[in-house]
Amino acid sequence: MTTTEHNQADQAKAELKAELKALALAARAELSDADAAQALAWTARTFGREWIVAANMQDAVLIDLAVRAAPEVDVLFLQTGYHFAETIGTRDAVATVYPQVRIVNAQANHSVAEQDLHEGPRLYERDPDRCCFLRKVVPLRETLAGYRAWVTGVRRVDAPTRANTPIVDWDEGNGLVKVNPIAAWTDEEFNDYLTEHGILENPLVAEGYPSIGCAPCTAKPLPGADPRSGRWAGLAKTECGLHGGGDK
Ligand code: SF4
Secondary structure (H helix, E strand, O other): OOHHHHHHHHHHHHHHHHHHHHHHHHEEEEEEOOHHHHHHHHHHHHHOOEEEEEEOEEHHHHHHHHHHHHHOEEEEEEOOOOOOHHHHHHHHHHHOOOOEEEEEEEEOOOOHHHHHHHOOOOOOHHHHHHHHHHHHHHHHHHHHOOOEEOOOOOOOOHHHHHHOOOOEEEEEOOOEEEEEOOOOOOOHHHHHHHOOOOOOOOOHOOOOOOOOOHHHHHHOOOOOOOOHHHEEOOOOOOOOOOOOOOOO
């Protein structure tokens, strides 16, 4: 590619980013009270096939909602190499229950064995921020580069850092529109949807894990404790950095 072609490509990218940002900020106001179905219908209408649903395979609530708007939607799973067998099993069950969706397994550039070789074993103990950066943040960013919007299951009740999550937002870090269709849902609304629609759920939830991440960084919270207290238990870390400070 010549220098002129490079400059033209950079300019086209910058123009697309500015266009998406303006769209996100307008939708943030217009859809501030939208319900999940309305938010997802807008996403499908606006972005065609160029959007993806992030799923941590704790349950299939968000996927079930998304396929109602777009039956062949893409579903993003961050395959960190550190998941519980039950989480991988839930991903595979999703593929069976929703055969029309396309599951995109986003992987780090290095396997766990290669990471151990380069960074030393158990990086998650010594420097979990770096481990999350290598195994979650980078693969997410690389995968999202092929889309114009992504959909997450972030809810305002998850954590104080998520209390002001809008339904539609601009994701400056990844340079695309971010849609949070169930941001306003309470735990009761979430559980009602799960029960009423018989939604697939990771079996670890029934075993006492209300917030499931990678196996080395997920413990059962103590009775009555914050549901997310089992994530990176004993460390100051509470988020992966996927949501400008958050990860489902
Ligand atoms: S949650 Fe733990 S194991 Fe998973 S990427 Fe982050 S630090 Fe590594």
